[in-house]
Amino acid sequence: MRGGDRLGFVPLLVYLKKLRSFAGGRLYLNLFGTMIVSLLEGIGILLLAPMLSLIGLLDSSVGGIPYLASVAEPLRSLPASWQLPVVLAVFVALLLGQGLLQRRLTNMNSELEQGFIRHLRMDVYRGLLQSDWAFFLRRRKSDFIHHATTELPRVSFGIFTFLQLATSLLFTLIQIGFALWLSAPLTIVVLLCGLALAVCSRSKVRNSRAIGQETTELMQRYVAGMTDHFNGIKDIKSNRLEKQHLTWFGELCDRLERNIIQFTRLQSASRFQYKAASTLLIAGFVYLAFSVLHVQAETLLFIVLIFSRLWPKFSMLQSGAEQLAQTIPAFRNLWELQREVEAAQEPEPPEESEAVRIVQGFELRDVSYRYDRQGDAYALRDVNLRIPANRMTAIVGKSGAGKSTLIDLLIGLIQPERGEVLADGKPLVEGMGNELRRAVSYVSQEPFLFHESVKDNLRLAAPDATEEQMWEALRFAAAEPFVRKLPQGLDTLLGDRGVRLSGGERQRIVLARAILRKPSVLILDEATSALDSEHEASIQEALVRLRGSMTLIVIAHRLSTIRDADQIVVLDGGKIVQRGGYTELAEENAGVFGRLLGYQVG
Ligand SMILES: Nc1ncnc2c1ncn2[C@@H]1O[C@H](COP(=O)(O)OP(=O)(O)OP(=O)(O)O)[C@@H](O)[C@H]1O
Numbered sequence: 250m251r252g253g254d255r256l257g258f259v260p261l262l263v264y265l266k267k268l269r270s271f272a273g274g275r276l277y278l279n280l281f282g283t284m285i286v287s288l289l290e291g292i293g294i295l296l297l298a299p300m301l302s303l304i305g306l307l308d309s310s311v312g313g314i315p316y317l318a319s320v321a322e323p324l325r326s327l328p329a330s331w332q333l334p335v336v337l338a339v340f341v342a343l344l345l346g347q348g349l350l351q352r353r354l355t356n357m358n359s360e361l362e363q364g365f366i367r368h369l370r371m372d373v374y375r376g377l378l379q380s381d382w383a384f385f386l387r388r389r390k391s392d393f394i395h396h397a398t399t400e401l402p403r404v405s406f407g408i409f410t411f412l413q414l415a416t417s418l419l420f421t422l423i424q425i426g427f428a429l430w431l432s433a434p435l436t437i438v439v440l441l442c443g444l445a446l447a448v449c450s451r452s453k454v455r456n457s458r459a460i461g462q463e464t465t466e467l468m469q470r471y472v473a474g475m476t477d478h479f480n481g482i483k484d485i486k487s488n489r490l491e492k493q494h495l496t497w498f499g500e501l502c503d504r505l506e507r508n509i510i511q512f513t514r515l516q517s518a519s520r521f522q523y524k525a526a527s528t529l530l531i532a533g534f535v536y537l538a539f540s541v542l543h544v545q546a547e548t549l550l551f552i553v554l555i556f557s558r559l560w561p562k563f564s565m566l567q568s569g570a571e572q573l574a575q576t577i578p579a580f581r582n583l584w585e586l587q588r589e590v591e592a593a594q595e596p597e598p599p600e601e602s603e604a605v606r607i608v609q610g611f612e613l614r615d616v617s618y619r620y621d622r623q624g625d626a627y628a629l630r631d632v633n634l635r636i637p638a639n640r641m642t643a644i645v646g647k648s649g650a651g652k653s654t655l656i657d658l659l660i661g662l663i664q665p666e667r668g669e670v671l672a673d674g675k676p677l678v679e680g681m682g683n684e685l686r687r688a689v690s691y692v693s694q695e696p697f698l699f700h701e702s703v704k705d706n707l708r709l710a711a712p713d714a715t716e717e718q719m720w721e722a723l724r725f726a727a728a729e730p731f732v733r734k735l736p737q738g739l740d741t742l743l744g745d746r747g748v749r750l751s752g753g754e755r756q757r758i759v760l761a762r763a764i765l766r767k768p769s770v771l772i773l774d775e776a777t778s779a780l781d782s783e784h785e786a787s788i789q790e791a792l793v794r795l796r797g798s799m800t801l802i803v804i805a806h807r808l809s810t811i812r813d814a815d816q817i818v819v820l821d822g823g824k825i826v827q828r829g830g831y832t833e834l835a836e837e838n839a840g841v842f843g844r845l846l847g848y849q850v851g
Pocket residue numbers: 386620621627628646647648649650651652653654655
């Protein structure tokens with residue numbers, strides 16, 4: 250595709266099609282309206298001739314202007330004092346009508362453009378949210394922000410530039426028709442000059458595209474850098490890294506500045522070329538018409554008038570083509586992302602009828618997984634494991650042992666490279682994870698709260714939950730006392746502009762949110778790591794109470810957390826090296842579990 254589409258117009262066509270299916274008839278109505286406006290403007294100009302003739306500047310009997318006599322004759326039948334007012338009234342009515350239509354059209358265009366941007370935003374965002382996990386493992390998150398905030402508006406701007414270009418082109422053709430009617434030889438000379446200039450300016454369009462490509466790359470780096478920096482702002486401040494980051498930022502801003510200025514220079518050079526050419530051409534025309542062709546002065550005046558309307562259109566077309574070329578890389582970029590997203594879509598489960606429940610449990614049979622299929626590092630290798638329903642299974646092991654990978658496979662976020670995962674005896678084939686995850690509540694290592702109130706954060710998991718149920722969940726997660734003390738209780742705003750919570754407090758609210766959903770499977774991935782011993786003990790007790798009503802899978806570095814687990818699985822280097830009850834494993838002194846325990850109890 251890339252080879253056959255060197256200019257990159259395929260993505261432009263793709264988005265034009267999207268615009269057409271979004272806007273339907275409105276698009277054609279707009280294009281038609283734009284043409285009418287241009288036509289009215291053209292007629293307004295043509296009326297200048299009878300006006301000039303009536304004022305006496307132009308002789309209506311002149312044969313050089315074809316339509317002048319036929320417009321002037323009916324006017325002459327009117328009383329002399331009416332002639333000019335009538336022409337002026339028609340002129341005013343035409344231009345006012347054109348102005349009103351233009352106003353309406355501008356509003357309609359804006360509605361269309363903004364509607365299309367919204368539609369495109371939703372399309373991209375929905376696609377991203379419904380992509381599988383493997384897709385998110387491949388891409389940088391900042392790329393999505395870059396696409397949504399920079400590339401998407403560029404694409405929309407490019408599309409409307411293209412539409413403007415298309416209507417301008419059409420109108421220019423109409424004007425050329427008029428001009429040909431007035432004087433074919435001179436119009437042909439103007440056209441040839443315009444064409445010659447356009448051919449000479451081809452490199453400008455190519456350069457615009459190259460500048461656009463650089464804009465895309467620079468903006469991508471800018472957004473990625475800013476996202477990284479503000480995610481790591483605490484590290485930056487506490488390690489005094491401001492200077493290094495400022496240097497990086499300064500260099501990037503420099504390049505961005507040069508990139509934009511380069512494009513402006515290219516455009517202004519282009520405009521100057523057209524202007525210089527127009528000046529030289531007009532001078533040449535006057536000389537040619539007067540001294541060589543001996544055209545009458547009136548005809549020449551009129552042709553200069555037409556030329557001065559036509560030439561700026563050429564210049565506008567050139568400038569539009571450069572603008573469009575500058576946005577073409579954004580089209581390609583967004584289109585590539587959308588195609589990747591499309592290929593990564595997870596099938597949507599059927600509408601929720603009743604909650605999915607896990608009644609037998611999970612099983613992993615000879616499961617192996619590598620993040621990099623070309624590399625030789627296995628995150629998990631030949632894992633066989635049964636996780637019974639309504640019991641508590643703990644997974645322990647050193648950092649990097651493969652614990653989180655195992656969980657991702659269990660809930661269908663990623664697919665095994667070899668072997669199979671079964672949920673209630675059924676193979677968890679690609680696409681089934683979405684349905685299974687309706688039964689799961691997962692609390693990650695980095696608990697995430699939105700900048701909303703406590704209540705809104707809880708409602709995300711269970712939109713119909715009552716306040717009573719919320720307090721119950723908070724009690725379970727040992728969060729009730731501190732939430733009661735918040736300034737507005739459940740309505741307190743959390744996050745940057747609200748109350749800042751400690752790591753442990755955040756973990757407890759996220760745990761409450763997970764419980765509120767009444768899941769069939771509760772997975773805690775280092776979910777209590779930030780808690781002090783007292784709070785952790787109370788959560789442990791609550792978890793023990795849950796046993797029997799839901800399947801609990803707990804990853805923990807702190808081994809005291811999993812003392813009550815029914816089964817402990819010990820992973821090392823992607824393999825299961827031990828499995829059993831807490832006391833049983835603790836007694837195997839030579840085992841990994843015994844060693845880990847040894848480090849912790851000192
Ligand atoms: N997105 C990824 N891309 C490439 N390699 C990865 C990715 N995520 C994890 N790995 C690698 O896979 C292995 C297992 O990682 P995993 O996150 O499952 O370990 P873990 O036991 O959960 O570690 P921790 O306790 O530190 O969270 C590690 O070697 C890790 O470097």
